[in-house]
Amino acid sequence: MSKHSKIKQIRASVIKGGEGGGGADYHDQGEGHWIDNHIATSMGRYPEYRQSRKSFGINVLGTLVVEIECEDGTTGFAVTTGGEPAAYMVEKHFARFLEGRDPFDYETIWDQMYFASQYYGRKGIVVNAISGVDLALWDLMGRLRGEPVYHMLGGAVRNELQFYATGARPDLAKEMGFIGGKLPLLHGPIEGDEGLKKNVELLADMRAKCGDDFWLMYDCWMALDVNYATRLAHACAPHGLKWIEEAISPDDYWGYAQLKKNVPAGMLVTTGEHEATRWGFRMLMEMDCCDLIQPDVGWCGGVTELLKISAMADARGIMVVPHGSSVYSYHFVITRHNSPFAEFLMMAPKADHVAPMFHPQLLGEPVPVNGRLNVSALDKPGFGVELNPDVKLYRPYTH
Numbered sequence: 001m002s003k004h005s006k007i008k009q010i011r012a013s014v015i016k017g018g019e020g021g022g023g024a025d026y027h028d029q030g031e032g033h034w035i036d037n038h039i040a041t042s043m044g045r046y047p048e049y050r051q052s053r054k055s056f057g058i059n060v061l062g063t064l065v066v067e068i069e070c071e072d073g074t075t076g077f078a079v080t081t082g083g084e085p086a087a088y089m090v091e092k093h094f095a096r097f098l099e100g101r102d103p104f105d106y107e108t109i110w111d112q113m114y115f116a117s118q119y120y121g122r123k124g125i126v127v128n129a130i131s132g133v134d135l136a137l138w139d140l141m142g143r144l145r146g147e148p149v150y151h152m153l154g155g156a157v158r159n160e161l162q163f164y165a166t167g168a169r170p171d172l173a174k175e176m177g178f179i180g181g182k183l184p185l186l187h188g189p190i191e192g193d194e195g196l197k198k199n200v201e202l203l204a205d206m207r208a209k210c211g212d213d214f215w216l217m218y219d220c221w222m223a224l225d226v227n228y229a230t231r232l233a234h235a236c237a238p239h240g241l242k243w244i245e246e247a248i249s250p251d252d253y254w255g256y257a258q259l260k261k262n263v264p265a266g267m268l269v270t271t272g273e274h275e276a277t278r279w280g281f282r283m284l285m286e287m288d289c290c291d292l293i294q295p296d297v298g299w300c301g302g303v304t305e306l307l308k309i310s311a312m313a314d315a316r317g318i319m320v321v322p323h324g325s326s327v328y329s330y331h332f333v334i335t336r337h338n339s340p341f342a343e344f345l346m347m348a349p350k351a352d353h354v355a356p357m358f359h360p361q362l363l364g365e366p367v368p369v370n371g372r373l374n375v376s377a378l379d380k381p382g383f384g385v386e387l388n389p390d391v392k393l394y395r396p397y398t399h
């Protein structure tokens with residue numbers, strides 16, 4: 001018999017505000033931000049969509065905020081992306097699997113959300129919505145128990161997190177104490193050999209600025225084909241490229257398996273931020289697609305699913321380093337030996353200082369200091385963050 005208060009209500013909201021809203025939709029940034037400045041994508045084959053990812057709609061969905069309130073008033077919440085379409089699913093479909101139920105029944109709740117939506121879901125925005133609900137449940141469980149989520153996941157296996165930084169200025173990231181820097185790839189196959197040369201020159205320049213021991217990686221955001229990715233990997237090897245990330249379409253498991261065979265010895269192939277659920281990651285692992293997987297905790301199915309994905313990876317000697325995800329990643333990474341470091345996305349427009357990833361939605365979001373975060377920064381109930389009351393929530397649907 002459960003002694004916990006039952007779930008009274010689940011609410012799904014979005015944040016209005018348009019361009020520059022930021023937060024969970026980290027691509028929704030204002031003009032001049034490094035994250036939207038001529039980054040290689042598969043839309044680059046259309047010249048009108050080459051300069052800016054916002055031009056083809058990378059920011060159309062926006063943030064989803066899920067709140068789950070218990071009968072005793074305790075409320076857990078989470079933010080992810082998915083916007084109004086995800087809010088519709090939470091309110092009109094998934095709410096029935098939560099209200100009146102013990103919040104600690106998270107396995108059954110996950111199972112029911114996934115299988116009830118399987119005929120239209122399985123990946124993408126539906127699993128974003130499921131992830132948002134799951135993360136709000138873990139936050140709620142932590143608040144009810146007065147414990148941080150990482151305690152409920154088994155406790156910390158080390159005293160601090162160490163981070164690499166994703167952004168346009170690995171040289172500045174090194175000065176800020178990060179262990180590595182991941183550059184966005186700027187030129188795609190459509191820009192030919194000249195573009196490839198520029199990609200290699202940028203890496204060489206950063207290597208000269210950062211020295212030999214600093215990790216440098218390229219994030220290719222699904223823009224390449226196997227041939228181009230193989231050529232890029234070999235051209236970048238003399239400049240010490242540690243890994244080549246998300247080089248090709250996430251649907252091309254066969255291509256990843258080939259790329260992993262093609263890259264120079266010692267270079268890692270990484271992917272997974274646009275993959276979802278234990279079945280998607282099982283495919284990546286069984287087809288030997290990569291050395292390191294990068295589930296986004298707000299997109300892959302939440303913490304409940306990440307635990308299953310991570311156990312499979314551990315048994316195969318594959319590292320799990322979540323994509324972005326801020327606190328949702330930190331509470332997980334600190335509990336797992338096969339997650340030895342974490343990603344920090346540089347949200348400052350010029351990547352020249354540390355800024356919280358989910359600004360302005362969250363208050364109390366911890367950020368790395370000297371590229372590190374002590375476990376004590378996570379010692380608050382749930383995920384340890386609060387919704388910023390100054391950010392107006394809009395609830396487009398009710399049930």
Ligand SMILES: C[C@H](O)[C@H](O)CC(=O)C(=O)O
Nearest residue numbers: 166184219221323324345
């Ligand atoms: C920099 C990448 O293009 C993307 O915006 C973020 C990402 O894929 C990552 O952090 O990994």
Ligand SMILES: [Mg+2]
Nearest residue numbers: 219245246273
């Ligand atoms: Mg990436």
